[in-house]
Amino acid sequence: MIQSLTTHQISGLVDGEVISQSGQGLVAWISIDSRNILEPSKTLFVALKGAKFDGHDFIKSVHEEGVRSFLIQKGSTVLDNLTTDSTFIVVDNLHEALQKLAAYERSLFSGPLVGITGSNGKTIVKEWLGQVLGQKYAVAKSPKSYNSQVGVPLSVFGIEQNHQVAIMEAGISKPREMMKLEAILKPEIGIFTNIGTAHEEGFESQNQKLAEKAILFENSKLIIYRKEHSKIHDLLTSKYDSNRLISWSDTAGADYTLSIKKESDRSKILLMKPDLSVFTFSVPFADQASLENIRHVIVASLSLGLDEALIQEGLNHLKAVEMRLTLKPGINDCLIIDDTYNNDLAGLRLALDFMAAQRPKRRKVIVLSDMLQVGNTEIVYTEVGELLNFHQIDFFIGVGEKIKLVTNSYQGKSVFFPNTEALISHISQEDFENDLILVTGARKFGFEAVVNRLQQRIHGTTLEINLNALTHNYNFYKTQILPNTKVMVMVKAFAYGGGAAEIANHLQQLRADYLAVAYTDEGVALREEGIRLPIMVLNPVQESFIHLEKFDLEPVVYSPDFFRQLGKFCQNRNISMKVHLDMDTGMHRLGFEQEHVQELISMIKSYPQLIIESIYTHLVGADEEIHRDFSLAQLRSFVEMCDTISGTLDYKPMRHALNSAGIIQFPEYQMDMVRLGIGLYGVEVSGKFETHLKPISTLKTTISQIKSIPQGQTIGYSRKGKMDEDGKIATIALGYADGYDRRFSNGKGFVLIDGKKAPVIGNVCMDMTMINITGIEANEGDEVIIYGPGISLKELSERIGTIPYELLTNISSRVKRVYYLD
Structure with a gap:
């Protein structure tokens, strides 16, 4: 939030009634989820009612965690014993109250806010634009796809005082929703990506949906769109003054001309500005969907004052965003276009255009599921059939209950299955040879299984990982340590580039004792891939505490302040958590120093919820003989610190100090556990046993x-x-x-x-x-x-x-x- 508020201020902003009030603490956080409240005393809990849960049912539990400010629905019952120390604000409509609070916080933001709407590409445009603008500005963005009546307010609460630009998505599924989002966001700059059939069932027509989406730009100074989208162009030019519209096009006649020259897997974008100056951008994309999205980004960046060279710098460093269209080699010299998360007409058009741009094959084949939430199915499937005819699809495979309606207009060969399982059971390698196959459908159909069935071993530029070599290296290091010494394996940084989930799974089979990752999200990803081993997180942050608890991850604690933050979190939630103490014996990066030991002991007693699972240190130069004396001094200092701390506990934490080089150089200090990193991947940096390892x-x-x-x-x-x-x-x-x-x-x-x-x-x-x-x-x-x-x-x-x-x-x-x- 940009500004903290008192409960009295909040009550006035939402037209609420205070039925009990205790204290005037400031509210700095708004939460609708009882599971991720990090600072209870500064949090306003909004007891929204959803499809599966009613927030009022969680009031008692969050009160026990320390929350003392509540926004509740009129008519809800409040437990008498909670009113003595808490403030309850009652409103007629919780959603509207949440939106009013967000609108107020938005009004405090002085920087430009970019509002993005459309049927496809909103999230990708937002992510890419944020990455490019980040070259110059501090950018606030909607998290993930938070673009709904609740998601937009929560996104706004994420804007902080330091942010200079905000980028927010806005999505709707029925009339009169966008006016509420516009009242919150009031974007200075708008981007209308495109219009498709998603959520069309909530509108009388596509034109109505188009008009509703355009409401987002009622007060925008500038509105960016692609001129080729004729319906969008017609609506915007009839609704808004021309001096507020910024159009771009492949060809001359728009405010910006952005023509494309495609290469193998890259493209050049030739920009011609209104003043007839030109600039050529280079982008790492060649598919139509990406090229449309990136041109929205370029025009928006220019409108926000970035020069072309800085935009290009941002394009050079774009972080990967999961794309929907992927070309993969298939069985029997087939090519597979993986579009397994797409499910509307606009996306299908882009996929078919992408298909048309590929090299010719014997046949064009499409696997398509039922389209969900598209309004009038008969009209939609008729248009699907017409698209298939236009793109000369030779063979159509439909999956679902309504997809057969395509045959009302499609003239080619077709076959239908009730579900994905039935399709997979009938797929034979002999059915496809030298075909170009587009696989596209709704997420619920799980078409990844279809792609996996049709996909061939990948050729071209590849990183091949030999799991047998990894096993060999792991077993070599096991021979260098005592039988009772545990092994923690470092799988941070995508397992040193090799792929964390697959390598972690193999280590799990090898019965490694621990894994270590750099950041909490790496640990979460491993848990979601079914990794059950204990996982130590080297660089946790306060915002990730809830995920540490939820996914049973064990954070490193490296400073007194961080220890207290985590201790209070666990204390407030009445939970315990295993932690690992980082002791700084000479690295001077993170960690408790000798002078912190007594304070650390005191904090351990104050927060018994933090269970000290291990104490460890980092050796500075274990791989170089010149630093041997320094390394030994580190180890002696570490042992002394461990003894001091452990002597105050009624349990014994594990101790570990040796990395891959240390295992070889200082075997007498292997203690309870060692940390295996680069050695596992085939590099023996000390040089003593280089021939004993295999490159993996x-x-x-x-x-x-x-x-x-x-x-x-x-x-x-x-x-x-x-x-x-x-x-x-x-x-x-x-x-x-x-x-x-x-x-x-x-x-x-x-x-x-x-x-x-x-x-x-x-x-x-x-x-x-x-x-x-x-x-x-x-x-x-x-x-x-x-x-x-x-x-x-x-x-x-x-x-x-x-x-x-x-x-x-x-x-x-x-x-x-x-x-x-x-």
Whole structure:
């Protein structure tokens, strides 16, 4: 919240009646969920009634946690014993009261607020725009898809005083909803993404839905939209003054012209502004849906004052957002378009356009489920059939109860199944060969199973993970420790680039004792993937306390303030939590120092809810002999601190200090547990047992093209590469966007082709790298080893002055991980 409020102020804002009042504490948090109240004394609990739960049923429990301010529905019964120390504000309509509070908080925000509505792309546009604007501004965004009558107010409460720009989604499912959201948001800048059939059953017509969505922009100074969306264009131009509208288009005639030149997996966007100045953007997308979304982002960024160079910088660093359209290799030389989370006409149109842009195959096949929440089904399915005819779909596979209505207009071959299970039971590999297959449908149909059935082992640029090699390395380190010494395995940073869930699952089978992750969300993701091992979280934050409890994660506690925050949280919720104490013996990063020990002991007594599961420290230089004396001094100091703390407890926490190098260098200090990290992944940094480990990962790609280049010609950007003699170069499908470090340019790096070294020539590009293959027999499509057996990560890292950790963790998420047992 931008401003804390007294309960008296809140009562006035929501036209409420105070039926009991105790104290005048400030409210800084608004909560509708009894499970995630972090500061009870500063929280107003709004007892909303939902489809499954009534918030009034949780008043007693949140009162026990320390909440003393409540917003309740008129007519609700309040327990007499709660009124003596709490404030209850009664209103006629809780949803409206929540929205009034949000509208007030919004009125305090002086920066521009961007409101986004439409049928598709709202969340992606919001995320990408936030990432680009983040180059210049502190940005507040709606969390996830919080765009409803409740989600929007909660999003507004997330705006803080430091934010300079806010970006909020607004979605509706029936008339008169948007006017309520507009009254809250009042966006200065609006973005209308597109119009489709989602939630159409709540409206008399698509035109009504369009008009309702446009209400969001009643008070907007600027409204951004794509001119090709004719219905949107017609409505906005008839409703709003032209000086408030900013249109963009592929072709001339709009305020901004943003034409596209597609490459293999990238695109260039040529911008022409109203003053006829031009700029070319480069974006890592080639599908139509992404290109539409990113152009909304570009125009909005320009409207908010970002220059083109800064926008491009933001585009270069876009974090991955889960996309709906994915192209995957399939069985029998098929290609699969995975669109398994799409379920409306606008999305289907985009998917079919994407399909049309792919290379020709023997047949065009589509697997489509019933469309949900689309209004008049007969009209919708007739249009679906017409779309299939237009795109010349050869074979249609329908799943669901109503999908057969497509045959009223579709003229091709079709087959229907009542559910996904029936379809999968009839799929045979012999049914598909050299086909282009689009799989699209509602989430409830679980079409991921269809994609998995049709998908083939991924080729191209891949990171292959050998789970047998991982087992070998794990067992090697087990031989270096005593039988009773436990092993904690570090799976932070996506398991050093290898893929956390899959590796964690394998470690679970190997009976590892503990896992460690960097952040709480990494631990949550592992729990959601079925990982049951104890998980230590190295860098927890206060906002994640509720998730630590919910997912049984064990946080590291590293400072007196953090200890008290977590202790109060557990005390207020009347729960206990296992924690791990980080002792700073020389790293000087995080951790309790010697001077904190007595204060720490006092806090442990004050907050018995925090169970000290372990005490640990980080060694600064265990992998280097030059730091041996310092490491020993660290270990002696650590033992002393542990003894002091443990001596005050009636139980004995585990102690651990050794990392992968420490296991080898200081076996006498293995204590109760060791922490295995880089060694598990095949890198023995001390150098003593390097030959005992196996590399678990192989990064490989393929040759895209081979060229014969005469002596004296230059290669690549800035003409950095030069042919010293007549020879051949090969371009491989890997660049710095994949995590191949640009410092490998100009001969610093090399790759293996058929066991022979081929040096990098010229600069490493974003998606491609050129290598000198003079004297090497090679063909286009041949496999290229970037690192793995024959090229050690240690050697590569030394060539560019870094460490193996960086090379491992830099591999981009767009590089597909393949797991196998050899």
